[in-house]
Amino acid sequence: MIRVLLLPGLGNGATFLKIFRGSCGVKSFFLLCIAAATLAAQDSNSDSGNITRSITAGSEFFDHDFVNFYVYGNGVWDSRVPNGLSSTGQEVYGSDLGWEAGGGVTATHTFSDGGITVNYRGSYRDYQSSTSGSGQQQSLALAYQKRLNRRWTLSAFASGAILGYGSSYFSTSAGSSITPGSPFGLESRFANAGLSLTYEQTRRLSYVFTGSLLINTYSYGSAANTPGAIDSRGVNGGASLLYRLTAKTTIGATYNRSDFWYSPNAGTSAVDSVSLTLSHKFPEHWQIDLSAGINRVHSAGTAELPVTFLFDGQTLLAYYLVPYNRTIYSPAFQGVLSHSLRRSVVSISGGQSVMAGNGLFLASRDQFANAALSYSTRRTNLSFGLNFTRLSSVSTDINSTYSYYGLSASYGVNLVRYVSANFRYDLLHYNQLFTQGNFNESRISFGLSLSSKSVPLTLF
Secondary structure, eight states: OEEEEEETTOOTTHHHHHHHHTGGGGSOGGGHHHHHHHHHHHOTTSOTTHHHHHHOGGGGGOSSOEEEEEEEEEEEEEEEEEEEEOTTSOEEEEEEEEEEEEEEEEEEEEETTEEEEEEEEEEEEEESOSSSOOEEEEEEEEEEEEEOSSSEEEEEEEEEEEEETTOOOOOOOSSOOSOOOOTTOSEEEEEEEEEEEEEESSSSEEEEEEEEEEEEEEEOGGGTTOTTOOEEEEEEEEEEEEEESSSSEEEEEEEEEEEEEEETTTEEEEEEEEEEEEEEEETTTEEEEEEEEEEEEEEEEEEEEEEEEEETTEEEEEEEEEEEEEEEEEEEEEEEEEEEOSSEEEEEEEEEEEEOOSSSSSSEEEEEEEEEEEEEOSSEEEEEEEEEEEEEESSSOOOOOEEEEEEEEEEEEEEETTEEEEEEEEEEEEOOBTTBOOEEEEEEEEEEEEESSSOOOOOO
């Protein structure tokens, strides 16, 4: 069966490309709190202050408890903003100026047997272009750890984001993508929360039990009737056995089960995974975490596969309704190298896994790489980040991939008490998706911030 959507006056899938441009916004950098909870579970004797440094570089300016409120205003230059239609009906892109205003709060409290950190940032961005919609960006992360008694330790995390059209993204996630966005969504939202319980039977042997919930939703604006964009819900549960070989080396075995539901009535996916893990702490606060295993994925439902073509001078966007029912086995592996001191944070990760998808590919094989560096002096912060993601569907026969990479850099300096200047650069590269070509997008933002502490803005 084929469903066809008529796009009058637009040539060569311009609307598809315009919507796709904002698709990578949702992979929030605050997903590092997930990795923090996992690492805390693997080492119940770890310093609770590490969860602070895991989700914000701002903690590099503080020793213990703190609360910092801030607001900021930036000028923005973007190299690729929609500027209307040409005489042939094609979308025209060009550079444009805009503005952005926002604020947030970072708060941390540590206690003798745990700690809690909250990080929120929200902003509103607008360009001069009459065809580029204004948009909000919001991100929230929470990490909590508490040693309940001599044997039990509780870790919890929650993260979420609301990111609109044209949002850049930067991820310091030490794991795979949770929600990289939808090629059809003008605004994407996600929420992810979970718990981890560690039972320490002996000083060497411990057990970890985890559970989490995931919600991805998309808002389409003028494309509200566009088929093919799929929301998802998911649950995950798992158990691990960890054995400490030495004071610095731990090995383990893990089983995880994930179930995903796709709406409207697009199907379900179940992912069973087993893996072996190795964690080792090096001198000077370096740590490496490795895992390798296999995923079994069973998917069933009806997919809507998009294709664009010209008919009688007008662009048609068609969707093939394709039933699917398949089971595949996919290798899974991951490596994380991390380093955390009071003034610096380093994280490098990469691997392959299966995740919920991005509103098009359903359950997807995710090949990813992330890197982050943050260094602070008494008055300044310099941060860099690089990430790469390639998605391919494991549910359907879509033979295209959704891939991109992003490079981000920021510099903040405290000018006088409570007042700081900040500069940020983002480069986004999109690889081909269906009939669309490759292209780059650059964004520069610069401005001033006011904070309750004398702390400059940081990249994360």
